[in-house]
Amino acid sequence: MTQTTETPARSSSPPNAPQRRKPRIHRAWFVAAVTFVTIIGAAAFRSLPGLLFDPLHDDFGWSRGTVGLAVSVNLTLYGLTAPFAAALMDRFGIRRVVAVALVVIACGSGLTVWMNSVWQLLLCWGLLVGLGSGSMALAFAATVTNRWFTKRRGLVSGILTAASASGQLIFLPLLSWIVETYKWRPAAVTVALTALAVVPFVWLLLRDHPADVGQKPYGATEFVAKPPPVTGAARRAITALVKAARTGPFWLLAGSFAICGASTNGLIQTHFVPAAHDHGMGVRAAASLLAVIGIFDIIGTVASGWFTDRFDSRRLLAVYYALRGVSLLFLPVLLAPNVHPPMVFFIVFYGLDWVATVPPTLALCREQYGDDSAIVFGWVLASHQVGAALVAFLGGVVRDEFGSYNVVWYASGALCAAAALMVLVIRRRGPEAGTVAVAV
Incomplete structure (x- = not known):
């Protein structure tokens, strides 16, 4: 009898890659879920500053400008820390950086219980919470998306961005x-x-x-x-x-995103x-x-991620900024003692528009800056927070x-x-210029 041998099927993994049975659900989705929950937890502190203006004024006599200065320091460090945190994640790993950041946030917020002077407010709420939250910024979401996903990046970045809104929804x-009662x-x-x-959760999962x-990575053809x-x-x-600073798109992205931060975190969330x-x-x-804003922010941001996989990010951003600007012009006449239908419509x-700008901005960073896109997006996010900090103060x-x-x-x-006009003049780059990216 002639013995036949079968040639083993070729594997796309290298010889040193562990061979494991393919799970039904890709591990990338579990990582995205843990990231979502982590950002929700970190978002709790972001819900508090807008509630502290009057209580801190009553307890210590601090003006709104003084409290706004502490929020401004917080927002500035939130932005400036992000690109360094993205680089630290490449050095020490995502898990270690995020775990330490959460502990720093907890220390900064907890120590405010014993503060009785402005410098302590600036140290705890401005410096410590600012540094910790900066390491938990959207550059964290960008790093996870870039490493774990090849397809559905727009959708995933939209979902992870919506996590901040979910935290706001839960905690506001x-x-x-708690503030009114205790x-x-x-x-x-x-x-x-x-x-x-x-x-x-971060350390174990x-x-x-x-x-x-x-x-x-999810959607990749090779290990x-x-x-x-x-x-x-x-x-x-x-x-x-x-x-990046030697290129025009960086300044257009940074400038428009600074306006984004000014009109969201710095303006509405704070004031x-x-x-x-x-x-x-x-x-x-x-x-x-504001919590209702969080509900519709989730819908708007996830939808924006879906749109980003299919349409020109520049046009999406222009529409988002233009509609946001129009809505702000109507707000002064809508504020009243009671909640009424026009105010609900504004909310x-x-x-829907709150951080819908993030997925297309992140997509443009990937298009323009490739492997450095997460770090460059961290710097663009820094401009977002500088704009927010200026308006908060x-x-x-x-x-x-x-x-x-x-x-x-x-x-x-x-x-x-002005932001709507800025994003429209960014030129497309790469071999896919002029085409519409369709997710598969």
């Missing part, structure tokens, strides 16, 4: 109730405990790279080996900035509650409206000087119109 009503200190402790509660579990740790995180972040309170609306009612409209100063936020609403609306 709770924190506003004052602001228990609310700060709640934020600290929430950040600490997420640490075990998050993985740095698909190669760690012997899998290809991707885990790259060696990249040393010189600070140098790499600065080098990526210098290279909407005190502005509504100026018109006689209760703090809990105003905070609930829904603004919620200047909004409080304007309110102290004029007794009204109207000038801030109108100026922000005009800036959004």
